Amino acid sequence: MRETFALVGFFEILMVLFMQWEIYTKKIITTFSISSYIIALFLFYLGIVQNSPYVIALSLISAFVRGFFIPWYMKRRIVRDHWREREIKPVVSTAMSIVISLLIVVFAYVLYRVTFYNSIHLVEGSIPMALLLQGAFLIISRRNAFIQLIGYMTMENALFLFEGYLFPGLPFIVEAGIVLDLIGIIAIAGVVVRMMKDSSADVGEFDELRG
Amino acid sequence: MLVFLSVVQLLYVLLLSPLVFGILSKIEERIESKKGPSIFQPYYDLYKLFRKEIIVPNHSSPIFHRAPYVSFAMYSLLTLVLPIITAFPLQFGPTVDFIGGGLIFGAAALVKKLAALDSRSNYSHLGLSRAASMGALAEPITVLIFIMLGVISGTNNPYVINNVLQSSSKWYLSLTHWFVAAAFFMVLIVELGRLPIERHSTAELGMIDQGMSMEYSGMDLAFEKWGGYVKKFLLMSVFLNVYTMPFFVPMKLNLLSVFIYSGVHFLKLLGLVIGIALFEESISKFRLFKNFDYLAFAFSLAFLSFLAFYTTVGRV
Amino acid sequence: MNYIYILPMFFTLAASLLCLVKKTYFEEVVSIIAAFSTVAVAFIMVFLPSYTNHYLYIDGLSKIMLIMVSMIYASTVTFSTTYMKYIDNPSFEKHFYYFLMNLFAFSMLFTVSVNDLGLIWVGIEATTVTSALLVATENTETSIEATWRYIIIVSVGLIISLLANIFIYSVTDTLNVQQMMQGVQTNKILILGTMMAVIGYGTKGGIFPMHTWLPDVHGKAPAPVSAAFSGILLAVALYAVARIMQIVNVGMVKEFAFWLGLLTVATAATLMIVQRNYKRLFAYSTMENMGMMLIGLSLGKYAFIGAVVLALSHAFAKSSVFYLSGNILARYKSKKIEDVKGVSQRMPFTGYTLFFSALAVTGTPPFGTFIGELLIIYGILKYFPLFYALLVISFLLVAFISINYKVGSMVFSKPTDTVVTERKRVGTIVPIVNTSLAFLVIFFVPQINQLLSVGMIK
Numbered sequence: 001m002r003e004t005f006a007l008v009g010f011f012e013i014l015m016v017l018f019m020q021w022e023i024y025t026k027k028i029i030t031t032f033s034i035s036s037y038i039i040a041l042f043l044f045y046l047g048i049v050q051n052s053p054y055v056i057a058l059s060l061i062s063a064f065v066r067g068f069f070i071p072w073y074m075k076r077r078i079v080r081d082h083w084r085e086r087e088i089k090p091v092v093s094t095a096m097s098i099v100i101s102l103l104i105v106v107f108a109y110v111l112y113r114v115t116f117y118n119s120i121h122l123v124e125g126s127i128p129m130a131l132l133l134q135g136a137f138l139i140i141s142r143r144n145a146f147i148q149l150i151g152y153m154t155m156e157n158a159l160f161l162f163e164g165y166l167f168p169g170l171p172f173i174v175e176a177g178i179v180l181d182l183i184g185i186i187a188i189a190g191v192v193v194r195m196m197k198d199s200s201a202d203v204g205e206f207d208e209l210r211g
Numbered sequence: 212m213l214v215f216l217s218v219v220q221l222l223y224v225l226l227l228s229p230l231v232f233g234i235l236s237k238i239e240e241r242i243e244s245k246k247g248p249s250i251f252q253p254y255y256d257l258y259k260l261f262r263k264e265i266i267v268p269n270h271s272s273p274i275f276h277r278a279p280y281v282s283f284a285m286y287s288l289l290t291l292v293l294p295i296i297t298a299f300p301l302q303f304g305p306t307v308d309f310i311g312g313g314l315i316f317g318a319a320a321l322v323k324k325l326a327a328l329d330s331r332s333n334y335s336h337l338g339l340s341r342a343a344s345m346g347a348l349a350e351p352i353t354v355l356i357f358i359m360l361g362v363i364s365g366t367n368n369p370y371v372i373n374n375v376l377q378s379s380s381k382w383y384l385s386l387t388h389w390f391v392a393a394a395f396f397m398v399l400i401v402e403l404g405r406l407p408i409e410r411h412s413t414a415e416l417g418m419i420d421q422g423m424s425m426e427y428s429g430m431d432l433a434f435e436k437w438g439g440y441v442k443k444f445l446l447m448s449v450f451l452n453v454y455t456m457p458f459f460v461p462m463k464l465n466l467l468s469v470f471i472y473s474g475v476h477f478l479k480l481l482g483l484v485i486g487i488a489l490f491e492e493s494i495s496k497f498r499l500f501k502n503f504d505y506l507a508f509a510f511s512l513a514f515l516s517f518l519a520f521y522t523t524v525g526r527v
Numbered sequence: 528m529n530y531i532y533i534l535p536m537f538f539t540l541a542a543s544l545l546c547l548v549k550k551t552y553f554e555e556v557v558s559i560i561a562a563f564s565t566v567a568v569a570f571i572m573v574f575l576p577s578y579t580n581h582y583l584y585i586d587g588l589s590k591i592m593l594i595m596v597s598m599i600y601a602s603t604v605t606f607s608t609t610y611m612k613y614i615d616n617p618s619f620e621k622h623f624y625y626f627l628m629n630l631f632a633f634s635m636l637f638t639v640s641v642n643d644l645g646l647i648w649v650g651i652e653a654t655t656v657t658s659a660l661l662v663a664t665e666n667t668e669t670s671i672e673a674t675w676r677y678i679i680i681v682s683v684g685l686i687i688s689l690l691a692n693i694f695i696y697s698v699t700d701t702l703n704v705q706q707m708m709q710g711v712q713t714n715k716i717l718i719l720g721t722m723m724a725v726i727g728y729g730t731k732g733g734i735f736p737m738h739t740w741l742p743d744v745h746g747k748a749p750a751p752v753s754a755a756f757s758g759i760l761l762a763v764a765l766y767a768v769a770r771i772m773q774i775v776n777v778g779m780v781k782e783f784a785f786w787l788g789l790l791t792v793a794t795a796a797t798l799m800i801v802q803r804n805y806k807r808l809f810a811y812s813t814m815e816n817m818g819m820m821l822i823g824l825s826l827g828k829y830a831f832i833g834a835v836v837l838a839l840s841h842a843f844a845k846s847s848v849f850y851l852s853g854n855i856l857a858r859y860k861s862k863k864i865e866d867v868k869g870v871s872q873r874m875p876f877t878g879y880t881l882f883f884s885a886l887a888v889t890g891t892p893p894f895g896t897f898i899g900e901l902l903i904i905y906g907i908l909k910y911f912p913l914f915y916a917l918l919v920i921s922f923l924l925v926a927f928i929s930i931n932y933k934v935g936s937m938v939f940s941k942p943t944d945t946v947v948t949e950r951k952r953v954g955t956i957v958p959i960v961n962t963s964l965a966f967l968v969i970f971f972v973p974q975i976n977q978l979l980s981v982g983m984i985k
Contacts, residue, residue, distance in 0.1 A: 006523045010386055010515065017515075021508050095507040102511040109518060119716045123522045132690070136683060148679050155686045159693065167697040174645030174702065178689070181649055184656035189678055192663060195618060195671050209673060209743045 001049065002124060005165050008042045009127030011035075012161065013105060016134040016154060020097045023087045025078055025146050029071045032150050036066035039157055043164045054172045055164065062160060065179055066153060070186050074146055077190050092141040104137055105130040125166060131158035145193045149186065156182060213302040216469060217291050220301065223473060224290045228444035229253035229437070231480055238488040253440065257433050265429035271329045278326030279427065279434035285319040286441040295448045296473045298373045298460035308367040309357050319442070320346065323435075327423035334415045338422020341499070345408075345419065348506045349401050352394060355513040359391045360453070362520060369453050377457040386523055390516030392454040397509035399450050401502075403443050406491040408502055417496070444480075451479045532578050532585055535565045535593060535636045539600075543629035546622050554622040555608050558629055562601035565636070569593040573974075577982035584642030584704045587978035591835055592639040592766050595842050598964075599758040600632040602957050606850050607751045609954040613857040614749060618666040631657040631755065635763045644692055644702040647767050648685065651731055654760055655681050662748040670747035673740075680740040684730020687723050688767075694720030695771075707774045721775040724768065725784050725821075731764035733814045734821055735791040745810030746862070750853020753806065754846035757813035762838045765817065769824045769834075776827075784825035785911075789919065791818030796922040799929045804862045805855075808933060809848050812888050815926050816841045816896070819903055822919070826906035832976055833902025839975070840895025840968040844887035847961035851881040854954055855937075864933050869942025874949040876959070878938045884962045885934040889927040895968030 015035040019028045040063035047055030078085055092100065112126035135158060138151030156178075163170055233250040240247025249255075267276055289312060291303040307315065324343060327335040361367050363382055364375040376383050401408050404420045415422065424435045452460055459475050461468040497505060542561030546554040572593060577586045585593075607628065611621055634657050638650030655678065663674040696702055698717040711717065730737040741761075745753045772780065795815035802808040816837065823834025854877045859867050871878035887894040900923065907916045949955065974984055 003523070006386065006519070010390075010519055013515065014512075017508065017511050021504055094501075094504040098504065098507040098511055102514055105515070105518060109521070115719065116716070119714060126522060132686070139679060139683065145675060152679065152682050152686070155683065156689075159686065159689055162690075163693045167693060170693065170696055171643070171645060171702060174643065174649065174692075177646060177649035178652075181652040181656060184653065185678065185682060188656050188659045189675075191660065192671060192674050192678065195663060195666065196668075196675065209669060209676075209746070 001046075002122075004042065004045070006124050006127065008038060009124060009131070009161065011038060012131055012157070013127065013134065016131060016138065017098060017101055019138060019147075019150065019154075020101050020141070021094060023090075023094070025085055025087065025144060026075060028147055028150055029074050029078075032153065033067050033071040035154075036071075036157060037063055039161055039164075040067055043160070046164055046168065050168060052168065054175075055168055057172070058160075058164070058175055061176070061179055065183060066157065069183070070153065073186065073190060074149070077193065078146065080194075087142055087144045087147060090142050097137070097141045100141075101134050101137055104133045108133050120166065122166065125162070128158045128162035128165075131155075131161070145189070145196060149189050152185075153182070212464065212466075216297060217301045217303060219469075219473075220295050220297070221287060221290050224295060224441060224444055224448075225287070225437075227477065228440040229257060231444055231447070231484060232440055234481065235484045235488055238485060239492060242488065242492045253436075257437060260428075260433035260436070261430055263429040263432075265431055267431075268330055268332070268426050270331050271426075274322075275326050275329040275426075276431065278322045278329075279431045279438060282319040282322050283434045283438040283441070285315055285322070286438050286445065289315055289445055290441065293445060293449060294369050294373050294452050294460065295445075296460075296469055296476055297464075298370060298377065298452070298457075298462045299464060300368075300370050304370065309360065309369055309372075310367055312369070313353060313357065316442070317350070319438075323423060330426040332426045334418065334422045334425045337416075338418050338420065338425070341419045342423060345401060345502060345506065348503065348510075349398055352398055352506065352510050352513050355510070355517070356391050356395050356398070359387065359513065359516050359520070363388060363391075369449065373453050373457045373460060374462060376453070377460065377462070383457070386519035387516045388454075390512050390519055392450075394509050394513035394516065395450055395454050397505065397512065399446055400487075401506070401509075402446050403487070405487060407494055407497050407505060410496045417499075447480060447483055448476070451476075451483060529575075529578055531568065531572065531575065532583055532640065534568045535597060536633055536640070538565050538568070539629045539633035539636060543626050543633060546626040546629060549622060554625040555604075558604045558625045559601070559608070561629065562597065562604045562632070565597040565632075566594075566601050569597045573978065573984050575983060579642060579705050582642055582646075583640055585640050587980070587982040588766070588769065588835070589639050590982075591839065591975060591978055592763065593636065595762065595839055596632065596635045596639065596759045599755060599842050599846050600628075600635075602846060602850075602961055603751045603755045603758075604628060605953060606754070606853075606957045609952060610749065610751055610850075610853050610857070613853070614665055616666045618663050619660070624661070624664060627657055627661050628751075628755075631661065631760075633657075635759060638763050639766055642704050644695065644704060644707075644767075644771070646702075647704075647770065648689055648692055651688075651728065651764060651767060652682075652685050654763065655685070655731075658752070658756070658760065661752045662744050664749045664752065665747070667747075673743040673747040677740045677744045680737060681731055684727050684737050686727070687730070688727025691720045691723035691727055691771075694723065695775075704770060704774070711774060713775065713777055717775055718777055718779055721771055721777070721780045722783050724771045725780070725787060728764045728767040728771075729787060729821070732761045732768065732821070733791070733817045735787050735794055735818070738791065738794070738814055741814055742807045742810040745813065745849075746804055746807045750849050750856065753810075753852075754849035757810065757849065758842040758846040761813065761817050762820070762842060765820055765824065765838070768821065769831075772824055781825040781827070784821055788818045788821035788825060789915070791815070791821065792919060792922045792926075796925040796929075799926055802929075802933075803864055805864050805867065805933070805937065806849075806852055806862055808864070808930065809845070809852060809888070812848075812926060812930055813841075813845055815922070816845070816888065819900060819919075819923075823899070823903040823906065826903070826910055828906065829909075830903045830906025832972075832979060833899045833906065835899075835975055835979065836895055836902065836968060836972055837899025840899060840965045841888060843961045843965035843968070844884050844894065844896060847880065847884040847958040847965070848888055850954070850958045850961070851877050851884065854958075855881075858948060864937060867937045868940045869945075870938045872942045872945055873947060875947070876949055876955040880955070880958050880962055881934060882938050884958065884965070885930055887962060887965045889930050890923060891927075893969075894965050895972075896965070898969050898972055 012035050015031050019031055022028050040059045043059035108130035109126040112129050132155050135151045135154035139148045233253045237247045237250045292307050324339055327339040360372050364372045409419045410417055427435050456479055461472050538561040542557050545557045572590050634650055634653035638647055659674055659678050663671050694716050699707055699711045733741040792815050795811045799811045820834045820838055823830040890896040890900040904916055
């Protein structure tokens with residue numbers, strides 16, 4: 001189980017690095033979809049090993065919502081506005097953001113070792129932490145609204161991985177609520193993104209939002 | 212006996228290396244639904260070049276004329292010390308380890324770059340500066356890869372690494388090893404000058420490695436090209452024998468198994484070549500500045516192997 | 528099962544569904560009826576005993592929050608009926624606005640009455656979902672950009688608090704508030720989790736490290752939405768912090784929260800000096816008050832009561848300020864302080880009410896905020912050296928001067944033309960009522976104390 005978790009975790013980290021590398025929004029969404037499916041598969045396996053119907057149900061829900069529904073919804077949105085298909089000018093240059101993302105993984109490892117490790121005693125716990133911070137960095141390093149959303153959902157994926165492996169058994173109603181909220185956020189974000197004009201690619205123009 | 216095998220290995224590499232690239236271009240042409248050149252085309256080219264007249268630029272120094280021979284000699288020396296058809300050290304095996312091999316590779320590249328600088332041609336300079344800036348970033352990755360292999364095997368000897376990976380499935384299946392292998396594959400693509408990095412066409416402005424031998428002709432060019440084939444053949448062999456497919460390589464001195472393995476090795480190379488061809492046909496060339504993103508990703512793979520070691524195996 | 532405790536949620540939810548019916552003025556009437564019934568139920572609940580079952584947890588604090596949320600909700604809905612006319616190019620139709628507003632109120636009422644830290648998280652995240660589009664009511668590029676910043680920053684902050692919930696769960700094996708109130712064993716993970724919760728919910732509450740969305744949203748949202756945001760939404764986020772700090776009663780966490788609060792007050796007070804946009808100015812004032820509340824929550828005892836009193840009176844005063852800023856914006860068509868001159872002569876009611884409510888939000892004596900801040904400063908004096916109290920007081924003074932100076936320059940300066948253009952209608956009555964309520968809070972401090980300690984008024 002530990003090996004599987006490490007494998008899944010490192011694969012996820014790799015996926016996020018790949019997202020940092022990629023500039024086409026569609027490919028990033030597909031990558032996210034694959035990574036969600038992998039997490040769902042891992043949770044499914046976990047549910048079978050622990051013989052817990054809740055975890056299995058959760059894995060199915062998460063596969064449907066994150067693996068299928070949200071990527072499908074976002075891709076449909078992208079087809080409508082073509083200019084959003086590619087990140088033209090990221091905040092941090094691509095090579096730099098890959099390296100920073102890597103450094104974040106190291107930082108998360110060190111941070112985890114210094115703080116949580118004393119109480120949790122599982123080295124692998126640093127992987128979801130790293131994913132969490134990487135997701136946050138994906139949000140910071142890009143201007144494209146869809147990619148920022150993907151970063152947010154990567155963070156949420158990391159939490160599901162963390163919680164599913166280390167502390168299984170969060171009340172089901174809470175998890176269902178979380179998934180429901182996620183759908184809400186994505187739907188609202190889709191509407192807001194739709195309202196945004198082309199200029200959202202350049203945040204610097206909004207003088208009124210300074211200070 | 213070891214001396215005899217060394218000579219066999221040298222001949223094996225020198226004679227077969229053009230063939231591999233003939234096959235590669237043939238496969239690619241076939242995928243593009245073209246007929247393509249014969250798989251022996253590199254031999255015909257070399258034969259033709261050996262009979263042509265040598266022309267040297269007016270202002271060049273003697274380095275220019277000698278560089279192809281020096282680099283060819285260096286690659287031949289490397290052939291004697293790397294595990295190609297055997298997993299036990301041959302006569303000259305103990306002379307250098309991986310770092311030493313890397314240094315000789317670097318020295319050969321340096322000689323080529325000096326010669327390119329010496330040719331006083333703008334296109335050569337263009338290719339040189341690109342190759343140098345790519346190399347400056349690719350070198351640390353290579354070093355990191357060597358270090359990680361050192362961590363796995365406790366030594367820098369390619370033969371030992373091969374034996375460790377061949378005999379221990381724990382190491383072979385570890386994340387650490389596969390991250391290193393993936394990183395090396397990405398560096399390999401850079402060194403081979405294959406597609407996402409460099410396109411083999413006649414457009415001078417897109418050239419990187421190709422541009423450096425722009426001014427050569429005749430026998431000089433033949434050796435330059437042949438040296439290039441040998442270098443790529445060696446890198447591919449190292450990738451297969453040490454990193455990804457360390458299996459079947461004979462670990463004990465047995466003539467028959469070595470000869471059988473020579474065939475097997477060629478099959479492995481064919482598999483790799485087919486893989487590269489498919490890879491190349493499915494992507495397009497990066498813009499020049501995107502190459503550095505590519506290298507950054509390769510670096511992060513090598514570094515992740517470091518982290519994977521600490522989180523899964525090392526558990527310090 | 529005592530159905531009265533879910534009535535507020537039921538009213539708002541039903542009203543929001545009814546708002547989907549397309550009929551002129553129907554949605555306004557329905558929303559107002561629902562809002563005032565909610566207020567009535569909230570007041571009835573004060574006299575009922577505390578109640579808890581598997582899903583609900585309603586004690587004194589929840590009751591005060593219910594009153595606060597329902598009253599500001601009622602006044603906001605009432606004010607919206609006049610203000611919506613001034614929005615030139617709304618992003619969506621009016622009935623959709625009321626639909627969202629009612630859902631927004633529902634999610635806040637849900638948050639303060641559930642018996643599960645996980646569901647509290649769900650409720651607070653639901654407030655983001657329901658309120659995001661409200662910010663973008665005015666269909667301009669900047670307001671949509673502000674909405675986007677709001678969604679992303681707040682969601683990321685809430686991810687941190689979700690992680691905090693997971694940590695807390697890993698230690699206590701339950702997220703049930705009632706069970707956890709009985710006492711939890713503390714260890715490092717729990718403390719770390721609680722700190723993360725303070726940061727995470729603090730994001731939504733405008734607390735220091737991740738407060739940057741707050742001035743953008745308050746600056747760009749329409750006036751009633753800004754009022755609801757700074758009056759109740761931020762306080763509801765702090766309610767979650769208060770609950771968690773009630774459960775995990777550890778010195779380290781409290782000190783952490785105290786420092787965050789102090790930093791929030793300091794940042795807000797210093798940034799207020801340079802503000803030239805009055806809506807952003809009031810947004811920073813909200814931030815400063817939230818910082819004070821967090822300090823109060825962290826100190827406990829009298830300071831806790833102070834924080835609750837401050838929250839209540841600040842909600843009334845600040846909502847009034849934002850309604851009035853909406854009136855001014857509708858008349859002057861500018862958000863810059865230097866463009867607004869002579870409000871007291873051109874719009875006398877708005878001008879004088881703004882002056883008084885600006886005094887109220889800065890904690891001037893006759894108002895409830897003064898009592899709240901006094902109690903909090905008393906708490907600081909009790910637990911920390913005099914220097915810290917003086918530091919906080921000096922920041923409050925900076926805020927006081929910069930707000931009242933700027934508001935004074937808007938209200939009492941010489942107008943460019945002296946035509947009186949004010950209509951004495953709902954738009955001026957609602958702020959007047961709210962400002963007087965901010966004053967009346969002081970008479971109910973003993974009742975608040977009793978509610979917090981016993982849970983009901985006999």
